[in-house]
Amino acid sequence: MESVSRPSSLSARLLDRVPVLGQILQRPLGALGFVIVLVFVVVTIFAPLIAPYDPAKQDFKNLLTPPSRVHILGTDYVGRDTFSRIVYGARVAVEAAFPAVSIALFFGLLLGMLAGYTGGWVDGAILILVDSIHAFPMMILALVMVALLGPSLTNVVIIIAFAMIPGYARVTRAQVLSVKENDFVEAELNLGASTARIIVRHVLPNILGPLVILAAMDLPGVITFEAALSFLGLGVQPPTPSWGSILSDGFRNIFITPWPIVASGLTLMVTTLGFTLFGETLRDVIDPRLSGTKGI
Amino acid sequence: MATLFDVRNLEVKYHTRAGVITAVRDISFDVQDGEILGIVGESGCGKSTVASAMMRLLPPNGRISRGQILFKGRDLCTMREDELRTLRGSEISVIFQDPMTGLNPVFDVQSQMLDVLRAHTRGQTTPSLRQRALQMLERVGIPDAAERIHYYPHQFSGGMRQRILIAMALMSHPAVLIADEPTSALDVTLEAQILELIRGLRAELGTAIIYISHDLGVIAQLCDRVVVMYAGQIVEKGDCAAIFRDPRHPYTRALLAAHPSHRHNVERLAAIPGRVPDLTALPAGCRFADRCEYAEPLCHAQEPGYVLSDGRQVLCHAGIVERIAGTQVAKAGTPVEAGPLVLAQPQVADVLVATEGLQTYFRDRVGMIAALRHQLPAAVRAVDGVNIHIHRGDSVGLVGESGSGKTTLGKTILRLVNSTNGRILFDGQDITHLDDGSMRPLRSRMQMIFQDPYSSLSPRMKVSSLLIEPFQIQGIRVDPREKVSELLAMVGLADEQADKYPHELSGGQARRVGVARALALRPEFLVADEPTSGLDVSVAASILNLLKDLREKLGLTYLIISHSLNIIGFVSNRMGVMYLGRLVEFGPTAEIYEHPAHPYTEALLAAISEPDPQMRDSQGRRVLLQGEIPSPKNPPPGCPFHPRCQYARPDCARQRPELTAIGPDHLVACFYPLCLGTR
Numbered sequence: 024m025e026s027v028s029r030p031s032s033l034s035a036r037l038l039d040r041v042p043v044l045g046q047i048l049q050r051p052l053g054a055l056g057f058v059i060v061l062v063f064v065v066v067t068i069f070a071p072l073i074a075p076y077d078p079a080k081q082d083f084k085n086l087l088t089p090p091s092r093v094h095i096l097g098t099d100y101v102g103r104d105t106f107s108r109i110v111y112g113a114r115v116a117v118e119a120a121f122p123a124v125s126i127a128l129f130f131g132l133l134l135g136m137l138a139g140y141t142g143g144w145v146d147g148a149i150l151i152l153v154d155s156i157h158a159f160p161m162m163i164l165a166l167v168m169v170a171l172l173g174p175s176l177t178n179v180v181i182i183i184a185f186a187m188i189p190g191y192a193r194v195t196r197a198q199v200l201s202v203k204e205n206d207f208v209e210a211e212l213n214l215g216a217s218t219a220r221i222i223v224r225h226v227l228p229n230i231l232g233p234l235v236i237l238a239a240m241d242l243p244g245v246i247t248f249e250a251a252l253s254f255l256g257l258g259v260q261p262p263t264p265s266w267g268s269i270l271s272d273g274f275r276n277i278f279i280t281p282w283p284i285v286a287s288g289l290t291l292m293v294t295t296l297g298f299t300l301f302g303e304t305l306r307d308v309i310d311p312r313l314s315g316t317k318g319i
Numbered sequence: 320m321a322t323l324f325d326v327r328n329l330e331v332k333y334h335t336r337a338g339v340i341t342a343v344r345d346i347s348f349d350v351q352d353g354e355i356l357g358i359v360g361e362s363g364c365g366k367s368t369v370a371s372a373m374m375r376l377l378p379p380n381g382r383i384s385r386g387q388i389l390f391k392g393r394d395l396c397t398m399r400e401d402e403l404r405t406l407r408g409s410e411i412s413v414i415f416q417d418p419m420t421g422l423n424p425v426f427d428v429q430s431q432m433l434d435v436l437r438a439h440t441r442g443q444t445t446p447s448l449r450q451r452a453l454q455m456l457e458r459v460g461i462p463d464a465a466e467r468i469h470y471y472p473h474q475f476s477g478g479m480r481q482r483i484l485i486a487m488a489l490m491s492h493p494a495v496l497i498a499d500e501p502t503s504a505l506d507v508t509l510e511a512q513i514l515e516l517i518r519g520l521r522a523e524l525g526t527a528i529i530y531i532s533h534d535l536g537v538i539a540q541l542c543d544r545v546v547v548m549y550a551g552q553i554v555e556k557g558d559c560a561a562i563f564r565d566p567r568h569p570y571t572r573a574l575l576a577a578h579p580s581h582r583h584n585v586e587r588l589a590a591i592p593g594r595v596p597d598l599t600a601l602p603a604g605c606r607f608a609d610r611c612e613y614a615e616p617l618c619h620a621q622e623p624g625y626v627l628s629d630g631r632q633v634l635c636h637a638g639i640v641e642r643i644a645g646t647q648v649a650k651a652g653t654p655v656e657a658g659p660l661v662l663a664q665p666q667v668a669d670v671l672v673a674t675e676g677l678q679t680y681f682r683d684r685v686g687m688i689a690a691l692r693h694q695l696p697a698a699v700r701a702v703d704g705v706n707i708h709i710h711r712g713d714s715v716g717l718v719g720e721s722g723s724g725k726t727t728l729g730k731t732i733l734r735l736v737n738s739t740n741g742r743i744l745f746d747g748q749d750i751t752h753l754d755d756g757s758m759r760p761l762r763s764r765m766q767m768i769f770q771d772p773y774s775s776l777s778p779r780m781k782v783s784s785l786l787i788e789p790f791q792i793q794g795i796r797v798d799p800r801e802k803v804s805e806l807l808a809m810v811g812l813a814d815e816q817a818d819k820y821p822h823e824l825s826g827g828q829a830r831r832v833g834v835a836r837a838l839a840l841r842p843e844f845l846v847a848d849e850p851t852s853g854l855d856v857s858v859a860a861s862i863l864n865l866l867k868d869l870r871e872k873l874g875l876t877y878l879i880i881s882h883s884l885n886i887i888g889f890v891s892n893r894m895g896v897m898y899l900g901r902l903v904e905f906g907p908t909a910e911i912y913e914h915p916a917h918p919y920t921e922a923l924l925a926a927i928s929e930p931d932p933q934m935r936d937s938q939g940r941r942v943l944l945q946g947e948i949p950s951p952k953n954p955p956p957g958c959p960f961h962p963r964c965q966y967a968r969p970d971c972a973r974q975r976p977e978l979t980a981i982g983p984d985h986l987v988a989c990f991y992p993l994c995l996g997t998r
Contacts, residue, residue: 206775209735210836215762216792217755228779 046308053304059297067113074107079262087280097282099272105283108264109290115265116294119179119249119258124238126184131191132234138192139199140222149192157189161248169257176259179252183245194237198230240302243295250291266291321391323494323527324350324373329386331365331372340598342368343551346386350495355521355528357542357559359535359574361855363595365551366531370497373529374413375403391494409439412488416500418480422472428456429468432487439491455486459516476947478509482516489520497529502537506720506882508944511926514541515943533855535578536885536928539563540935547571550596550606557631560932567633567640569611577860578930579889588889590861594825605635613639670744671876672709672732672765672844677702677741679724679731697952701727703900704741706978711843714870714877716891716908718884718923720948724900725880726770729846732878733765734758745844763793763840768847772829776821782807782832783817789839806835810865827858834865838873846878851886863890884927888912896920899951899959902978906985916981916992918964919944958989966991 047053066073075095082102090097096105138149165182172178202208203226211221252258253267261268266287273283329346332339343365350356358366371377373388375395388395390411395403415421423431432452433445440448449468456464459482472480481501488496498517502510514537521528532538538545538559545562547555547570555568566572576589593610596602602609608618617636625632628640680698701724709715717725730736732743734750743751750761769775776785783803790797803817810831821829830850837845850866851859867890870877881887887894887908894911896904896919904917915921922944946963949955955962961971971990978988 206769206771207777209730210767210769210775211777211788211792213733213735213762213767214789214792214840215755215759216788220792225777229777 043305043308047301047304050304050307052300053308056297056300056302056304059293060301063113063294063297066110067117070110070114074104074110076104076107078103078107078111078264080104087276089280090282096286097280099269099283100276103262103264105269105286108269108283109266109287112264112266112269112287112290113294115176115253115259115263116246116249119176119183120242120245123180123183123187123245123249124241126180127187127241128191128234128238130184131188132195134188135192135195136199136222136226139196140203140218140226146196149196153189153192156185159186161186162251165248165252165257169252174257174260176263179249179258182252183248187241187245190237190241191234194233195230198233199226202226202229236302236306239305240299242302243298246298247291247295321352322349323352323391324348324529325387325389326369326373327387327389329369329372329388330384331368331377332382332384333378334380334382337599341384341551342381342598343372343548346553348546348553348556350527350529352494353521353525353527354543355517355530355541357538357545358529358531358548359533359538359545360548361533361574361595361857363550363598364548366533366548367499368551369548370413370499370529370531373497374407374411376407405439408435408493409491410493411495411497412491412493413497413499414481414484414488414501416503418477418484418501418504421484422480424472427469427471428475428483432456432468432490435487436490451490452486455490456483458520459483459486459489460512461486478505478512478947481505481509481513485513485516485520489524489526492524493526495527495529497531499531500533501530503532503534507884507923507926507928508720509947510537510928511943512945514928517541534928535563535574535856535930539930539932540928547574550601551598552606552634553632554607554634555631557629561629561631563930563932565629565645567628567631567643568635569613569639569643570607572643573610573612574856575930577857579860579863579883579885580929587864587867588860590864591857594827594858613643615639669710669712670708671711671746672707672878673744674705674707674728674732675742675744677705677707677728677731677743678739679727679736680739698739700724700900700951700954702731702738703951703954705897705900705902707895707902707905709844709876709878710893711876712874713893714879714891716887716894717878717880717897718882718887718894719897720923721882722899722948722951723897724951725897726848727900728897729767729848729878729880733767733846735767759793763789764842765844766837766840766842766846768830768833768837768845768850770849770852772826772833772853773821775833776829776836778821780820781817782819782821782824785821785832786817786836786839789836793840795840802839806839809838809869810835811861825858826854827862830854830862831865834862834869838869841873842875844876844878846880848880849882850879851881851883859886866890884912884923896923899948899954901959901988902986903960903988904986905978906982906987910982910985914993916985916987917960917989918966918993919960921993922963966993 047057080103082098084102085094085098086102087100088094088098094104094106096109099105099108134149134153138146164186168182169178207225208221211225249258250265250267250270253265254271256271258267259265269283269287273281273287277284326349327347330344331342333342346369348356358369360366368377368381371381372383373395375398377383383396386396390406422428429449429452432455433448436448436451453464453468456468461467461479461482475483502513505513517528518541520526530538530541542559544557545559546553547562547568549570555562555566555571562571563575566575573589573591577591579588591610596606596609602619604619604621605611605623608614611618615636615638623634623636625634626637626640628644633640678700679702680700682698683696703724705728717728719725727736731738734743734753738751741751742749745761745765750758753761783799786803786806787797787799790802804814807814807816812828812831812835816824816828816832821832824832847866851862854862863886866877869875877891879887879890891908893906894908895902896917898919904911904915904920911920912924915924926944944963949959949962957972957974958964958976961967964971968991976988976990978986981987981992
């Protein structure tokens with residue numbers, strides 16, 4: 024049966040999606056966002072090639088120097104190259120943001136589908152659980168969890184993922200409820216299809232769009248949140264560079280050199296802006312309401 | 320009689336991404352004081368564009384590029400926006416198709432009506448305006464208008480809302496009312512009521528009406544003169560009676576021939592091949608030539624001009640009009656001699672599907688507190704005790720107004736909806752409580768064609784995958800390419816369609832894919848829910864023919880659900896009439912049409928709008944069904960139909976009539992069946 028069960032090859036699906044990228048690039052703000060995201064991705068992948076120094080290497084002859092030919096963004100209070108630290112900080116941002124969003128997406132999808140498709144008391148119970156998580160202020164939750172688990176990148180990821188599950192669960196549930204109303208679900212039942220088959224082959228492909236948009240729009244928030252936790256000393260631990268820790272280190276020496284703060288603050292801002300623009304354009308382009316009317 | 324509207328050589332263009340589209344071209348017609356002018360044609364022919372242009376309410380990308388629209392001698396095309404505003408709503412009013420979105424949900428009816436009145440009258444006090452609004456509501460038949468004027472839109476049914484919209488449109492006594500498909504979203508019974516209302520208001524107020532519809536029956540029953548549109552052009556215009564008696568344009572003839580009617584006993588409907596041409600890629604020559612049965616080589620080469628024939632303007636080559644003139648509209652196939660239909664005698668062993676006292680109730684979800692207090696909400700009795708026997712090889716039609724439980728009955732029989740009580744028998748086996756695993760092998764023997772063709776096809780799957788799915792689910796090995804092409808051929812689709820996604824298909828094609836998927840596993844029993852809803856007459860005719868052919872070829876048994884008695888009359892040999900979840904009449908279709916036994920059936924039959932203006936003369940015979948179907952949460956005691964029944968007697972309210980035989984194979988649930996002469 025495998026020979027016939029390929030609904031559409033990967034290339035066909037990619038072709039189906041390519042117009043989306045084309046439409047994003049047609050919009051000036053979307054194109055800007057896309058370029059920023061692209062630069063960010065390139066920097067994280069090729070960090071060792073781009074960074075001139077080891078981000079943890081200390082140089083006690085050059086402490087808190089202003090930008091120069093040797094250190095283009097100067098050095099910090101133990102003589103580490105600020106530019107290299109920002110380049111490697113991008114890696115930390117990715118290591119925190121992508122796993123956190125993926126984990127939240129996975130569990131949110133699971134809970135949301137269970138709630139939406141099953142209905143009844145299961146739905147009620149999951150909603151109560153999800154609402155209780157949602158009711159907790161994210162920052163307080165983070166402080167408590169770090170106090171319990173100790174500060175580390177892994178814990179930051181777990182905390183952020185946990186706090187974001189409600190959003191994904193709710194969106195998934197709402198999508199499932201509306202997709203479930205379509206006659207094709209009934210048509211499948213009428214052919215004798217199992218629940219698993221209906222969910223995997225018919226419900227899931229139809230609810231992924233909005234979730235991808237939500238994930239894209241959540242990424243900048245998560246990057247900022249990781250920076251905030253690291254700024255407070257609750258995130259990644261030295262000497263690993265994070266944009267948040269560069270900021271907080273810089274604060275202590277702000278009157279000697281403002282460069283670490285200016286550089287990391289701007290990077291964080293531009294990256295967040297880029298992801299936000301990209302996510303918003305993505306939403307505008309594949310808004311389910313618009314793509315839904317296309318067929319009729 | 321004065322000329323109100325004089326539209327001359329109107330041309331409207333839309334600026335779209337695909338380029339500039341000429342939506343309508345060279346449209347000329349006039350509207351006289353107090354007349355009803357019908358504009359008829361399939362979807363996409365430009366009817367609504369003409370109406371919007373006449374109000375100067377085209378969408379932002381639309382533009383009147385040529386022509387004049389003279390209203391009482393003044394050209395609307397050159398008028399300023401503020402001048403137009405004084406005309407709209409006071410001199411020219413409009414009502415739209417969907418009564419659900421025509422009223423603002425956050426204001427009550429009175430404030431919305433007063434808004435309109437204040438905009439067009441000056442120096443009147445609020446109480447006197449309120450009085451006028453109230454009178455108008457009473458005039459359009461809103462019961463308890465004094466109280467209901469304070470209701471909000473959601474508290475009214477669809478039919479009532481359309482009445483309110485008509486009241487609002489006519490409050491300022493406009494000279495012209497433009498009605499764009501005002502009854503298309505309503506049941507036949509409500510449609511008949513609204514048409515009666517419009518007719519009465521015209522007689523009383525002298526308002527001229529431009530009535531736009533795709534439904535030839537409605538146009539024939541209502542209009543004085545008719546404009547037939549095709550692909551953005553007027554193809555025929557003239558006197559209504561003359562056009563329906565002796566249509567001179569091939570398109571008008573084709574439309575009439577494609578219209579199913581229980582009065583014409585035909586084997587097959589004359590579907591119009593192809594579809595309305597894409598306005599971005601119009602053919603050279605006549606726009607209808609590719610679908611025209613009279614087409615000559617000249618038609619493909621040269622665009623025809625208007626020919627005057629029998630006082631009518633016809634957009635066709637003179638030679639063809641001459642050839643057509645006076646000939647009968649050919650209902651394709653051999654007309655069946657009227658007379659008693661030969662019916663297969665029912666045998667007990669032949670029953671394929673049967674239900675015994677079947678009930679399906681729906682309950683709203685209850686809150687936790689209410690559940691703890693055992694406060695259960697009233698159940699919606701969608702199906703309330705139905706006994707139906709469907710014989711192998713039969714085609715059973717099921718009719719009734721919306722809310723009568725037809726679809727729920729179909730889905731309950733297929734076990735797509737769980738029954739509350741009663742039994743379902745399929746081929747002698749009790750399937751009422753079978754679990755999913757035991758149902759699976761049976762699923763291949765009973766299938767369904769869903770009402771909405773797009774919604775029933777998984778949007779991210781190609782047609783080929785959709786057609787192979789049934790085999791995967793049932794674990795049957797087939798050669799996918801061969802099977803897909805075989806199934807597509809069976810429903811008259813080309814192999815190229817296999818690679819398309821559902822949204823790339825037209826309505827008719829999507830419907831055919833739905834039929835192909837339902838028939839993939841070679842079922843014995845097929846439930847078709849409104850098989851032609853949302854389709855144009857010409858396409859609907861081809862789907863109905865297909866269903867008929869497939870039944871003969873594959874020996875299928877049908878349960879066909881439709882609100883249209885004309886469709887049921889065409890495709891079924893036995894029919895059931897449902898009202899409030901119960902079967903009120905069941906028997907051979909021909910017999911029921913000839914001699915309806917239940918007053919409800921009689922009323923449904925009387926509500927049909929026939930595409931024949933002659934039928935208007937027998938108006939007195941029409942039994943208009945008053946009121947609307949009650950809530951299935953709280954059906955009336957006794958016979959559920961008695962509050963609307965014109966023959967009701969006191970005992971009808973006390974006791975509920977059961978389905979009893981009044982002839983061989985003819986059952987009715989009425990104490991005083993019509994055809995027995997007991998009245």
